[in-house]
Every structure is written in C-alpha cells, then in structure tokens.
Amino acid sequence: MYAIVEINGQQFKAEAGKKLFVHHIANAENGATVEFEKVLLVDKDGNITVGAPVVEGAKVVCEVVSPLVKGDKVLVFHKKRRKGYRKLNGHRQQFTELTIKEVVA
Numbered sequence: 082m083y084a085i086v087e088i089n090g091q092q093f094k095a096e097a098g099k100k101l102f103v104h105h106i107a108n109a110e111n112g113a114t115v116e117f118e119k120v121l122l123v124d125k126d127g128n129i130t131v132g133a134p135v136v137e138g139a140k141v142v143c144e145v146v147s148p149l150v151k152g153d154k155v156l157v158f159h160k161k162r163r164k165g166y167r168k169l170n171g172h173r174q175q176f177t178e179l180t181i182k183e184v185v186a
Contacts, residue, residue, distance in 0.1 A: 084184045085122040086141045092121065095141045095181050102150065105175040109148040115179065117141045123186040130186070139186040143179040150176045 083096040089104040109115060120139035123130045130136055152174040159168040 082123075082125050082184055082186070084120050084124070084136075084139065084141055084186065086117050087119040087121060088117055095143075095184055097181055097183050099181050100146070101143070101179045101181065102152075102176040103179060104177070105149065106145075106177045109145045109177050111145060111148055113145045114182070115143045115145060117143065120186070123184070125186055136186065139184075141184050142182045144182055145177060146180050147178040150178050152176055 083094055085092055086095045087093075088101075089106070091104065093101055093103065095101070106115070118135070118140045120136045120141060121132050121134065123136050123139050130139075132139075155172045155174070157170045157172065159170075160166065
C-alpha cells in the first residue's frame with residue numbers, strides 16, 4: 082500500500098517504513114509525530130483511489146528522525162567574459178528527515 086502525498090508544495094510517494102527528505106519543517110522536533118492530510122492518491126493492493134483534489138479521510142503519519150539536515154552544497158558561478166567579472170556563491174538546502182509510520186486510508 083502506498084500513497085502520493087503533498088508536503089510543503091512537493092509530491093512524494095509514501096510507503097510504510099520508508100524515509101523521506103522534505104523541505105525544512107519549521108516547528109518539527111526530534112521524535113515528534115507529524116500527520117499529512119493532503120493525500121492525492123492511494124493504492125491499496127491494486128485498488129487505486131484518486132482524489133479530487135484530495136482523498137477524503139486519508140492521511141500519512143510520519144515520525145521526525147532529524148528536524149534539520151543540510152543537503153549537498155550547490156555552487157552558483159556567474160561570469161561575464163572579457164570584463165573581469167566573476168562571482169561565486171554557495172548554497173546548502175535545509176531538509177527534515179521523516180520516517181513513514183503508516184498510511185491511513
């Protein structure tokens with residue numbers, strides 16, 4: 082059984098026991114339980130239910146493993162040729178690590 086759930090504007094495939102790295106959730110604490118009710122699709126042993134826009138009564142229950150995980154560094158480099166202009170900027174995205182406990186449908 083799996084579900085497609087929207088978390089912070091992004092869609093994820095959620096199955097029990099899997100780990101997810103989602104965009105940083107501001108008020109999440111380590112070990113806390115978080116529920117997401119924006120379930121767009123549920124597959125229950127081949128029986129697919131598609132929401133319009135969400136599936137009524139369905140939710141995904143997750144546990145916060147780590148509230149703040151930094152992603153890999155992304156380097157942004159700007160250059161204008163023959164002008165002597167170079168600019169290097171770095172960025173590390175912040176994520177929250179979740180473990181999916183169950184999919185309720």
